[in-house]
Amino acid sequence: MKRGRLLYAQSGGVTAVINATACAVIETARKHRIDVLAARNGIVGALREELIDTAKESKAAITALRYTPGGAFGSCRYKLKSLEQNRAQYERLIEVLRAHDIRWFLYNGGNDSADTALKISAIGRELDYPINVIGVPKTVDNDLAVTDCCPGFGSVAKYTAVSVAEASLDVESMCESSTKVFIIEVMGRHAGWIAAAAGLAARADGDPPHLILFPEIPFDEEKFLARVKATVERVGYCTIAASEGIKNPQGQFLAEAGTRDAFGHTQLGGVAPLLANLVRDKLGYKYHWALPDYLQRSARHLASKTDAEQAYAVGKAAVEYALAGHNAVMPVIVRTSDAPYRWKIASAPLNAVANHEKKLPKNFISRDGYGITAAARRYLEPLIRGEDAPKYAKDGLPGYVRLRKHLLAKKLPAYEIS
C-alpha cells in the first residue's frame, strides 16, 4: 500500500539532541510503515532534490542516532525569502514534494523554520498540493514562543552548569597563589537563557558562579569591577559566566566595540578575553578564561535526560500529528507541574510560534543584575535533571554514528539556489 512519504529536515544551528528527534521521527514512522526521506543539509537539500532515503539506514544506526550530537542529515542557515519575493522557490519545493510523493513535511528548527513551515503549508493549499506541514521545535537558545522550553536547551544548560562547577573547584584549589578570576563565555547573543543556566551551579550562597553577565543588563564597568574585587576579597576567587551578547550602555555588543588589533582588524570573538583584559588592567588579578563555543551545544556525553526525552517526544508527536492529518502545527512542551516536574506534549498552531521570541523573564534576574532568582531556578532546574549518557566503545569514545545518507535518484531538472 503506497501511502505517500514523509520528509524530515533539520534547520539552523544544531544541538546535542536534535538527532534524538530525528531518531523518534524515523522510529515512529517505521512503526506506521511510512517511508521517511530526509533533506540533505536542510531546506537547501529539499530545493535541490537531494533527498536521503532513511530506509537504507539500519535499525542499529537509527537507534544510535538518539545518542549522536550534531545534525545527522545536515542542516543549514538558509531562510526562504517571502512568498512575494521568491514565489518560484516555494513552487520548486512543492514540485519536489510532488515528484517524490511526499505528503508530510516535518521541519525541525527554531523561529525562522516555524515561519517557513507555515508558508509551505499555505503555498501547498494554494497550489492544490495536499501537504501536512509540522514544525518541530529545536534550539539551544530556548527562545521559541508557546513551548515551555526548547529541545536542545536543557543539555547546553546542563553542560554549562556542570562546567562552571568543575572549573570553579579547580580555581578554588589554587586561588591563594594563582588564578583569582575565571571567566567562562556562553552562547546566547540575544537572550540570557544559557547564562542563567550557569547559575544552577550555585547550590548555596557564595557558590560559583559569583557573577552572571546577562545580555539583558547593560554592562557597567565600574560596578562590575567593584563586584569582582569584593568577591575575590570575600571568597578568595571569582567565577564569572558571561553571555557572548553583553552590551555596553550604548547598546553595542561589547565584543565588537572598539576592539581592533594592531592591523586594524576587529578583534576576533570573545567577550571573555575582553573582560579578562579589564580585570588585569584595573585590578591586577591573575585570570583565566574559557570559551567552549560549539563544545557546549554538541556535548551529547553530558546531555540532560529531560532534554533528550523531550527531544524524542516532539519527534514522535510530530509524526503522529502529521499522520492524523494535522497541518501547520507544532508539538510543544507544556509544563504541568514544577515540583514534581511534570510535562506533556500538546499541539500549538504554527502562527503562534513563528516570528515570536521568548525573552528571559525579568523576574529571573536578581535585583543586582548579577544572579538568578528562585523563580529562575524553579524553571531551569528540572531541565538539566537526569543523565542520558551514550554508550562508549572500547576505545573510550562514545559510539556516535555517521549515517550512510544514500540519496534518492533525482526526477527533476537541477535547481540553482539563489
Added chain:
Amino acid sequence: MKRGRLLYAQSGGVTAVINATACAVIETARKHRIDVLAARNGIVGALREELIDTAKESKAAITALRYTPGGAFGSCRYKLKSLEQNRAQYERLIEVLRAHDIRWFLYNGGNDSADTALKISAIGRELDYPINVIGVPKTVDNDLAVTDCCPGFGSVAKYTAVSVAEASLDVESMCESSTKVFIIEVMGRHAGWIAAAAGLAARADGDPPHLILFPEIPFDEEKFLARVKATVERVGYCTIAASEGIKNPQGQFLAEAGTRDAFGHTQLGGVAPLLANLVRDKLGYKYHWALPDYLQRSARHLASKTDAEQAYAVGKAAVEYALAGHNAVMPVIVRTSDAPYRWKIASAPLNAVANHEKKLPKNFISRDGYGITAAARRYLEPLIRGEDAPKYAKDGLPGYVRLRKHLLAKKLPAYEIS
C-alpha cells in the same frame, strides 16, 4: 598506640583525578589506623603550619573525593628555593613535621614536587629527623620521567578526544553553508601530549581532527594554510587541534609574538583566535574556535576509568611504601602490555624522576607533522579507556564534595613565606 602521622600535600596545577589519589591516601591510611593530615594549599600550608585534620571528614565525604575534581585541600604554585638559598625554609618544614609527629610525607605533584620531596628527605636525614618522603605522580602534562603515564593526563586526553569528535559532528552538519574551519586550543605549553590525544578522535582516514598543531613542530604559515584549504575542499570542513604552545620558526610562542591590541597591550591568550584570524584573512572561510582552558583538566564527569584507577592506585601504593619504611621514592605506572592493556605499580627512586622531563616521542608525530602515528595511538588509546562517571544528585549536577577542612591548632610561632 601512637605511631606518628602522615602528611599529604597537593602541588601545582590540579587535575580531574588528583582527589582520587587523595581519597586513596586517606582510605588506605585509615585501614592502617594512621592519622592523615593534609597541608592547606600545598607546601605553603605546611610551612605555615596550616594542617587539615582529615579525621574530621566523614567516610562519605572521603568516598566522594574520589569523584570530585580540583584539589580538595588546596594546591599552590610555589617552589622551595634550593637548600643553599633558603635552608631556613627547610628547617621550618622539619620543625612543623616534628611538632605534629609527622613521620610520613606524601607530596602529590609533578617534576618540581619530586625535587622538593627529594630535598625534604635529605634535610630530614641531615637534621636527624626521621621522615619518609614519598612523591606521588600527578600532572595533566604527562611529562614525568620513569612512569609510563601520569595520573590526570588520561582524563584530559579523553575530554579532548570526545570534545573534538562532538564539535566536529556539529561543524560537519552545517559546513556547506556555515562554519568551515573549527579550531580547538588545548593545553600543553612545552609538549604536545594533549594535542596528540586529540588525534584519538579520528577512527578512520579523513575523520577529524584533520590537523594537529604540535609545539614540537615549528608553525609554517604557508603550509598550514595550504593544508586547511585542501582539507576544506576535500572533506567540506577542517577541524584543527592546536597546542597553546606552538611556536613560529623563530622559536617564539605564536600567542605572544606580535599580537598587541589597539592600546599596545599584549593580546590575551589564545593561539586559536590567532589562527582563526589567519584563516579569515588568507582563506576567507567562516570559522569558529573554542578554548576550553580549565574545563579540560577539571572535567571529572568525563574522566577516563584507566586514569581514575591509576590515580587511586598511586595514592594507595604511596601509603604502603611509606608505612613499609621506603624513602625518597615514587610509585610509578609500569605498562606491561599494550594489547590487552596491562599495568602495575612499581617503586622508582625520586632522583630518577626529579627535574627530568618526558618529551613526546618523535615517532608519535606523523611524517607531515599534522597527525599522530600508530605508535602514538597504541600508547594513548588505553589511557582514555573506560568511564568513571560521578554520581549525580537529583538536581542534575554531579555530587561533588567540599570538605570541612578543619585546621589543627598551631603549636609554633607564625611563619612568613618569603
